[in-house]
Amino acid sequence: MAVSQPQVLSGRAPRLVVTGGAAAALLLLFLVGGDAAAPVDTFVLIFVSIVIEALPFILLGALVSAVIEVYVPERAFSRLAGLPVGLQLPAAAMGGFAFPVCECGSVPVARRLIARGLHPSAGLAFMLASPILNPVVLASTFIAYNGRGLAWQMVGGRAALGLVLALIAGWALGGDRASDLLRPTPDDVSTHLPPTQRRVALVDHLSHDFFYMARFVVVGAALAAVMQTVIPQSIVGGLATTPLVGTLALMAIAFVLSLCSEADAFVAVSFTPFPLGSQLAFLVFGPVVDAKLAFLYGATFRRRFVLRLVSVAVPVVLAGSLWFEALIR
Amino acid sequence: MKDRRRALRGLVLAVWAAFFGWLWLSGEMTRYLGPRTYWVVVFGSITLGLASAGHVWGLRERSLAPTRSDLGGALLLLLPLVAVIVVPDARLGAQAASRKASSGGFAAAALIPVPEAGGEISFREIDYASESKEYAVSAGVDDGLSVELTGFVTHPSGGPETFSLTRFYVSCCAADAIPFSVPVAAEGGDLPDDTWATVAGTLRRSASGFVLDASRIEPSPPPDDPYLY
DSSP, X not given: OOOOOOOOOOSHHHHHHHHHHHHHHHHHHHHHHTTOHHHHHHHHHHHHHHHHHHHHHHHHHHHHHHHHHHHSOHHHHHHHHHSOHXXXXXXXXXXXXXXXXXXXXXXXXXXXXXXXXXXXXHHHHHHHHXXXXXXXXXXXXXXXXXXXXXXXXXXXXXXXHHHHHXXXXXXXXXXXXXXXXXXXXXXXXXXXXXXXXXXXXXXXXXXXXXXXXXXXXXXXXXXXXXXXXXXXXXXXXXXXXSHHHHHHHHHHHHXXXXXXXXXXXXXXXXXXXXXXXXXXXXXXXXXXXXXXXXXXXXXXXXXXXXXXXXXXXXXXXXXXXXXXXXXXX | OOBHHHHHHHHHHHHHHHHHHHHHHHSTHHHHBOGGGHHHXXXXXXHHHHHHHHHHTTTTSSOBOOOHHHHHHHHHHHHHXXXXXXXXXXXXXXXXXXXXXXXXXXXXXGGSOOXXXXXXXXXXXXXXXXXXHHHHHHHTOOTTOEEEEEEEEEOOTTOXXXXXXXXXXXXXXXXXXXXXXXXEEOTTOOOOTTOEEEXXXXXXXXXXXXXXXXXXXXXXXXXXXXXXX
């Protein structure tokens, strides 16, 4: 069987990338050309540091995705697809405990799982749960809050709310068919290949996923860096007075900062004026929706996915974090 | 070499692998990352290098030319490296401190971590001590304590100080850097933003927290590692 070559996706995504990249480049040139050395320094450091942190994880996610595509036999996915959604959904979400890759790596893996036959709701649940539930993230949360004697509360709260959000969002947004959720993409390759062709196909799939996802992360990192350079975060400091407003403010900050979920607990712990529930919202919302992920989701899923995800994530995280605040007082 | 598309992708990966290798070997990774994520640079240089080698292997298997989208994507992926070349010595300074959230001024005493006994007194400890008397007692931060701090000059508005000395604390990367500032009262006059200096003096508790009464101010070069952890 011939190996068909992965294609770059058509549609709005490439235009979005080109537009975003051009905007970032123009902004950089504008800043370099003007009398603005300090903002340029800030922009470049934040932009480059986010990309440095993200790229290896995208590569790892692309590798796992390629292995799934090329080496996992069709019958395995047929069996999985035959399971009731009520079983697939929690099993996939719980799978996040065993996948130590942050949000940049989980997107290509989820896309591949859904394309291969896993129920879309289950694939989404896995994608949303793994950046929160994975052991590295929970360990970093424990370390960050251990100095305040709140390690177990925050780890438990983060894992529980993250799991609930993944289940609800997966169920609400997944739909019944992969084609309703994923942007159209050619099915790259057959798994019934001789070993030599499989190795070629593995590199092709890894390459395809990495280069497709990485460009969106670059654009998202540029957007996050621009926002961090321009918007004073102190303007939300005054919003910490009530749990409701404080929680919404920290969710907005999580979107702007676009931190890796393996690092965000060390930042959340510094938001001392905000209630613990608001800090929990930062830790659960950020790995699910942020500026760089918005571009990554745009490349992976159909139109309005980000808006639909926000419409589910905001009320769930808000309600969960307020409940957590009431419990822990 | 027939598969030019694969060659292009392999080249981009090789450039990134080389950049990670340079960050690793030159120590430049301290500019962008904190110690918790140094391993990402090592991991990235190896995995990106292997991925590049994987692309080179099999170049002759079929004939493919890169599309315009391939070229655009490759250029976009190289944009961060262009930024590093254009601004090789970028640093977070007073402008970044004015934009990033600081714990100063709104720390809740109940949430401030317990200090380590006999630990070093630096920017963060003085900031926490300004917010919590219990912390100040535990950490041994009090009126008349002699300290020597090295940082860059900032001018947060509204304070009684001549200027503030500031350092960023980083967890994983520059994106999560948090500025901590100590107000400095200096009879010798002000210094411009982003000037690195070593200030020695004694701490004095004011209504808004501890102020460092400077007895000696010396300009100093930026340290090799600009962040504290």
